[in-house]
Amino acid sequence: MRHPIAEMMLSKLKPTHFAKYRDQRLKEVTPTSVIKELVLLNHALDTAQKEWGCYLPVNPLQGIRKPTENPQRDRRLDGEELKRLLVSCGDSTNHWFCPLVITAIETAMRRGELLGLEWQHVDLDKRTAFLPITKNGTRRTIPLSLKAVEIL
Structure with a gap:
């Protein structure tokens, strides 16, 4: 201190x-x-x-x-904010960045949850992602939108 x-x-x-x-x-x-x-x-x-x-x-x-x-x-991003964000994502040299941002928006998952997501916890047929470890310690199942499933 x-x-x-x-x-x-x-x-x-x-x-x-x-x-x-x-x-x-x-x-x-x-x-x-x-x-x-x-x-x-x-x-x-x-x-x-x-x-x-x-x-x-x-x-x-x-x-x-x-x-x-x-x-x-x-609050969620409005249409104009989302467009600007996606344009900025497209400028990234990392080809995974834009899909990661879109998945974050579609699922409301935190950065650590997205980066720690494992295929064994994703069920594309049921459109869910299971998070065994979360920031607050409570495991949870996340519904996946059609867009999130498409990206994954």
């Missing part, structure tokens, strides 16, 4: 320090990232207290308001 708060002695840390840290980070990264950072810092302070014998009268992160998380995205 390169923030000045990292240089302070634990006993000198106050909730106001973390509130300023939160507010500064919100100008630089998403609220979800700030929440994750605060959770990590909170855990580090708890561990310092409980396992390393560091005395803190109270964890200074207790009571610090966490930012509200970003709402999930529910």
